Amino acid sequence: MFHAGGGFPEAKRASELSQILGINISPAQVLQGHSPFRQLASRFENELVVAAGKGEPAAVMSEYGFKNVLTIDEYASCFEHIDPLAPYKKWTTKNVKVNESTPRNDVFSERVQAAFIVSDPVDWSRDIQVLCDILKTGGLPGRNTGPQPSLYFANDDLEYQTAFPSERLGMGAFRIALESIFNSIHSQPLDYTSFGKPNPSVFQNAEIVLRQLVPLFYNDVPAKNHNNAQHFKTLYMIGDNPAVDIRGARQTGVPWFSILTRTGVFKGKENHHKFPADLVVDSVEEAVDYILTKECKDS
Missing domain, CATH: 3.40.50.1000 (HAD superfamily/HAD-like)
Known part of the structure; x- marks a missing residue:
């Protein structure tokens, strides 16, 4: 995180x-x-x-x-x-x-x-x-x-x-x-x-770290997938700053999915006009609920 x-x-x-x-x-x-x-x-x-x-x-x-x-x-x-x-x-x-x-x-x-x-x-x-x-x-x-x-x-x-x-x-x-x-x-x-967001290198480094963590939490994941750059179907970025969080996720591209919350810098009713997110929600809790629901349906 x-x-x-x-x-x-x-x-x-x-x-x-x-x-x-x-x-x-x-x-x-x-x-x-x-x-x-x-x-x-x-x-x-x-x-x-x-x-x-x-x-x-x-x-x-x-x-x-x-x-x-x-x-x-x-x-x-x-x-x-x-x-x-x-x-x-x-x-x-x-x-x-x-x-x-x-x-x-x-x-x-x-x-x-x-x-x-x-x-x-x-x-x-x-x-x-x-x-x-x-x-x-x-x-x-x-x-x-x-x-x-x-x-x-x-x-x-x-x-x-x-x-x-x-x-x-x-x-x-x-x-x-x-x-x-x-x-x-x-x-x-x-x-x-x-350094830091919105530099795509931050998101790419996070993906590398996540791939390294996978075998520590899921022992049944085949070893050949540990270093596979396409291992993750979707990675979610939850953030409240369109110019930093959402912009960075959008610039990095696949597999990042951006979720903008109205809990900080962003408070608009609609999506941000310059750096629109894939999804806009009111809270982090709502973002997590969306992710869990979506992943359960897709699994």
């Missing part, structure tokens, strides 16, 4: 979902926006990287195999006056300290090789300032310019739904702000990679 992530490891999300749903969910069944970062661990395994976002971004990256990772809170705390607005901020980040594996002296001499936006940043002004410092100097804030370190975003959602009546700005909005500012102060445009 897809989950935005929120900057927490898959194991923690699996535990939360298990309690909510009343069934055992394995971490292997949870795909989050930042899950693709795991694929980059071998490339940056021992390199200094910075992880930004709410939750536990460094813990996420460490679990993926990154051995030299600092949160942007930890990294910024090493540089006096790097955030000119810090004296005016009334909040504090608890337990901000440099990871013992990266002494403060190394932070001043070791270049940051990559920055990962794991989840929605909390302090936009500070994070944009520090990221611009890292990206335009080649990974050493306060120094001369250098080649831009790699930059990765877990998703590019412009808006998402919370308890507030109207949508809130998401990581995609943060990316737009960072890109606009960076391009205004640097001669070269910002170079970055965004």
Whole structure:
């Protein structure tokens, strides 16, 4: 199942979902926006990287195999006056300290090789300032310019739904702000990679993971079908964001079937005009009932 992530490891999300749903969910069944970062661990395994976002971004990256990772809170705390607005901020980040594996002296001499936006940043002004410092100097804030370190975003959602009546700005909005500012102060445009929906690779990766899980749950499935790309007749995408969930499923195509719910970003009476789903329902429960009914009839 897809989950935005929120900057927490898959194991923690699996535990939360298990309690909510009343069934055992394995971490292997949870795909989050930042899950693709795991694929980059071998490339940056021992390199200094910075992880930004709410939750536990460094813990996420460490679990993926990154051995030299600092949160942007930890990294910024090493540089006096790097955030000119810090004296005016009334909040504090608890337990901000440099990871013992990266002494403060190394932070001043070791270049940051990559920055990962794991989840929605909390302090936009500070994070944009520090990221611009890292990206335009080649990974050493306060120094001369250098080649831009790699930059990765877990998703590019412009808006998402919370308890507030109207949508809130998401990581995609943060990316737009960072890109606009960076391009205004640097001669070269910002170079970055965004993962997450609606990128078809997310849906294709989910299909691969599901094929790997099949033999774990259905021992009677012939082994020859385990790696068959056409093994699934239908895969269902249930989502409330037409521009992200439905668009991604439609772009990926067969075997994905998109179901749009009126539980979040989308609240329209009719199907979305730009990114129409295969089915529109009021709730996730109604979507699940439709799937179970359909599959029982087809089986």
